[in-house]
Amino acid sequence: LVNELYPYIIEFEEETKNPGLETHRKRKRSGNSDSVERDAAQEAEPSTRLEPGSNPSQCSVPPKKEKDASTKKESLGHWSQGLKISMEDPKMQVYKDEQVVVIKDKYPKARHHWLVLPWASISSLKAVTGEHLELLRHMHTVGEKVIADFAGSSKLRFRLGYHAIPSMSHVHLHVISQDFDSPCLKNKKHWNSFNTEYFLESQAVIEMVQEAGRVTVQDGMCELLKLPLHCHECQQLLPSIPQLKVHLRKHWPK
Template identity: 60%
Template sequence: MWLWAKAIRLLAITTCQRRFPHLYNQVTLKQGQKLHMVNQLFPYTVSFNEDASSPTSPREGSKPTKRPHQRDPCRDEAESPASKVATSSLQARAAYSPPLVEKATPVSAKVESAGHWSQGLKVSMQDPKMQVYKDEKVVVIKDKYPKARHHWLVLPWEFISSLKALRPEHCQLLKHMQQVGDSMVQKCPDGQTLRFRLGYHAIPSMSHVHLHVISQDFDSPCLKNKKHWNSFTTDYFIESQDVIAMLERDGKVSVKDGTSELLKLPLHCHVCRKEQATIPKLKDHLKTHLPS
């Protein structure tokens, strides 16, 4: 009797498969395997464990299937190792399209960057388009957001996180960085008409020690706020020679307490020291000091 019922069931499935081949599929699993199926229409995953309760005799075929918590583990081990997965449209359609598991288990679309924005110099110094000079010790790149007509950064290939990480053995490296910066000024077409400064920010926003080589015209659309201005025109900007001297004298570079407050000072012209109310007014004033 059970063989006859099974034949009728398979005939019905085969007939439906011919009419709806995209909805029906039959999958045989070995004992211990699991099949994960995904509904294409809804964003959730349905997982079915093995059902090893297929009838092995006509008498057993008439018995109702036991619930999982009622199953006899000894009997399970003795039963047939293969089982049939139900062929409902939802299950068969999911089994027919296994690649959809990834779509039904979405992950965040956010792509992690190589690092925090403060680590950006590590990327820029490796970019040939940004490099204007390099040797075995340092590389010079164009500042991505220049605060003047000419603004370069001299970076050592050796990673040094900040001024506080400098040690006496770095003195020769800093001297070499200054020499390279001076060479950049000498090669600049405006090197004879514009004044330049070489120095470091006391508390830089970007990780990795870098020497600023910047012209003092400050004629740039990237100079937009008080922080930008005061970071280059107050004691927040430490001259390269002063950093080297401090390192040779003390064996380290110290930053004074309250240095960050210098960024909040009023806008004073770096040439005549006249105070200006806003950045636009300051920029207009700076034009009067540009070489004719």
């Protein structure tokens, strides 16, 4: 009866026969617990281990990521500042005076594609104020002069204007022929940046600054870069850039 009511008595009796067994079992269980704790500590160790000579308040991984991000930012910054380098390069210059310099676009999107840049440091259209009105007018005049000097005999049509959200730092006026005959014109973004409202006419920008003292860029401009490809001359819808380029030949002056 005792055995049926208290089944563990058997275990107790066995342990009394071998006093060292309970101690052995307890030690074994204790050893397993220590092993689990050690495993957990080792799993956590890679995220907290410090490299020799590193800051003890930081782990090794985040500084590496921070360095990578910093390097990427510096690289991007250098690329976006490219115009400032090009405008100082005599090989790129086609005209300059005390206020502006004109350079050839490094990746022209047409047969004729120049950029008019002020020597004054103006990061973008957002930085333009009423004080820059005469400068904007001068930039437009110089753009027309360059067309006359370098493409005067051409029957090509030209447009002068600014990108609403430029990819390069330092305000610049595009002077571009409307043939768009260039291997550098490769995708929908390139096309729509010159053939939608994303491209702000130079005279419209001048009038905006004259009336409001600043340039206002509407929201959602980036969505214009995703629009379908339409011919800028006849508005025909084209499915791809290669097919658009073939179509454009129909509109080239003869």
